[in-house]
Amino acid sequence: MSPTRRQLPPRPETAERRRDILRAALEIFGSKGYNNGPLAEIAEQVGMTHAGILHHFGSKDRLLVEVLRYRDESDVEGIEGQHIPDGTELFRHLIRTAFANEQRPGIVQAYAVLSAESVTDGNPGREYFEERYQVLRGEVAAAFRVMCAEQGVEDPETLDHAAASILAVMDGMQVQWLLDPSNVTLAKTSAFAIEAIAAQVLDPRSAPFTAAPDSPA
Incomplete structure (x- = not known):
């Protein structure tokens, strides 16, 4: 039986x-979307x-997945260990990310275009975004547990x-900022939220704007 050939990393070029x-x-995917962004133009x-x-x-589907992973790498550049931190530091990281995003529209x-497209039938990015949100919700909830201990x-x-x-605030603010950058400040508004x-x-307080389930709207 021949030994398993070790896969070598790609050459630098x-x-x-x-x-x-x-x-x-x-x-191109960001400006035209996945379906309308032709490989020929890329x-x-x-x-x-x-x-x-x-x-x-x-394939184009595989390229999309790799593009999404490439985008993710930009979020952890400069972070020790190249992974999202925990506890209070995670929230500081999210705010730093919002400030960084103002410099990379x-x-x-x-991200805004491809995440919105992922909810459509048969979109190859759907599984990626489903997993991404599941993982991020878990990481943020875990950071809260550390803070609330x-x-x-x-x-x-x-x-x-x-x-x-x-997560909803951060993604929603990005859309508002892209549509009206003159009147919406992405970083400071995201940090406030x-x-x-x-x-x-x-420090839980009353929620005066939330009606009880059996109360009239």
Whole structure:
């Protein structure tokens, strides 16, 4: 029986070529969407053929998944261990990400477009975004549990609601900012919302705008 051949990492020039393709695809998918962003246009932007793109990624569906992963890598650049931190530091990381996003509207636009498209039937990015949101909700809820350990807040449902709310605020603010950057401040508004949600979790108060289930609207 022959020994298993160890897979070698791609040569530096091949890895850089792949990054060129990912950057071009991120731009084109972000401006035109996945369905309307042709591989031929991506190939032209990087000086390749349609077949050349397929040689590196196999299919347009696979390219989309790799583009999404490439976008994710930008969120953890400069973080020790290249992973999202825990506890209070996670919320600081989210706020830093919002400030960083103001300087990279192309990446923000791509994320907004591709995440919205993922809810459509048969979209190859759906599984990615379903898993992404599930993982992020879990990480934010876990960070809340660390913060709340000394506060006596033990309601898992509250922490789950807070985690989903923070992600919704961040993504929703990105859309508003992309549509009206002159009147919407992405970073400061996102920071305000994150801090307000965290404050409500750490120091629960009455919610005057939430009617009880059996009360008239």
